[in-house]
Amino acid sequence: MTKAAEIDIAAVSKVYGTTTAVHAISLKIPAGTYCCLLGPSGCGKTSTLRMIAGHESVSSGDILLGNANVTDLPPAKRGTAMMFQSYALFPHLDLVDNVAFSLKMKGVEKEARQREALEMLKLMQLEPYATRRPAQLSGGQQQRVALARALITKPEALLLDEPLSALDPFLKIRMRAELKKLQTTLGISFIHVTHSQEEAMALADLIVVMNEGRIEQAAHPRTVFERPATAFVARFMGDHNVISGRIATSGEAGPMIEVIGGGRFAARGPSHETGAPADIAVRTDRVRIGQEFADGLGFTGIVSNIEYRGSSVKLSLSGAGIEDFTAIVSDADFFANPVKVGDAVPLSWPAEDAIVLGRLQH
Structure with a gap:
């Protein structure tokens, strides 16, 4: 797996017309961190994630991954991979071809990409289902396929946009444990957008609480819980x-x-x-x-x-x-x-x- 890299967000803003969605935020995410961007709807957390991914342009400021300034690079050249809320799996392809898709686009020959896809499915404990199609899987299994597909590119950071929101409460808790275990095993940074305080507390080494396009606090979960920086954090965390x-x-x-x-x-x-x-x-x-x-x-x-x-x-x-x-x-x-x-x-x-x-x- 690729060596993890620090992510440095330096005075990054996002402006849509006359609306500023993200106000010149600065944040350092150490290599190998599980970071949760947390806040209510419209606080700027998804815009921030999409700017890191390259799916959204940066209005001002810089994004650095390791020593590389990736601000103007296309998503495929950044060393990041994004897992979308909808999973976006191809219904007509089996699991191997779904997972291997990005390698196919890169021109990796069939045998090599299928071998790597099987390795990823093994990591996700989905090897027995390799020849099935997405519709034949449960929600939790589909999620693991989407994870395998994102991770096969060996990213330095995995970006997750509300990955657990579509799951039932019991499966949410199980998938939380799997995500944390996976991140620890791989040793790369996971940057995970959520509006659930409980999810962020359970998963993160670093919680970044956002409100109206600004960072109210970025700290370890225990610090956020015991020493909220602002009234907004104290109220939002609810404790x-x-x-x-x-x-x-x-x-x-x-x-x-x-x-x-x-x-x-x-x-x-x-x-x-x-x-x-x-x-x-x-x-x-x-x-x-x-x-x-x-x-x-x-x-x-x-x-x-x-x-x-x-x-x-x-x-x-x-x-x-x-x-x-x-x-x-x-x-x-x-x-x-x-x-x-x-x-x-x-x-x-x-x-x-x-x-x-x-x-x-x-």
Whole structure:
């Protein structure tokens, strides 16, 4: 397999007419990384992937693969391979000829290309199905054929556009494990576009959270989970409450933030000017219910919804100028002291679990 190469995206923009889909983003993807581009629809993640692939032109900036500037090269000359969401298999060809197709286009003689195609099918555990056509396969098997066809060109990076979106939930989880195993075995970079936080967390070494054509955070999944860089990341990942207000006071330990409804909350992080807008994040699974709180580290909330999730219970609450606050508690803790919708309960959290969030300069 080809040696993996670093991918360097340097101040890359994509403009369609008067719309800027990607705003001068810069990102280094180390060789051999499983990278997930994550974000809501329209955030620029697919445009970024297609620019790396060469299926979309770059409006400004450069894309480097290893030491080569590939910005203006056609897809076949880049050392990347793309696997499309639709798989795009040829219905009239058997699996061997589907997988060998790109080698046929390159003029590789029949025996050699069929031998290589069989090797790829073996890697995908599809050798017994070599003479079948795509319609005779399950969704998961078709996906593995599409993967084999992309990988036969020995790319330095494999690009995947929402590859699991068409699969049922059980197959999704199985294919996730197979993708991760395959990437580890091959040692090349996989760049995978998804809007699923769970998928990105399960697969990636590097998560790149995008919003409105900009990168909000690019970091290891654990960092993104525990230390979201911005309010958007904290909300999008769904594991933090975001409290927005203004700096009331600023001390050595961190600022005190006041929200419109009058609540005041302490946070750890850099000091700001008094009166400046600020957001703080509080981990949903670190919120305790029914315990009195220290100054700035809690409030009394009214329970608006309760969702039982098996090993945990999700509570939605409001109060102190906060509309929508979430607490995730273990089933044991909840049922030891159950509450019901409409109850007023004290909420508290440790000081280290309230962090000041950064703000993107647009």
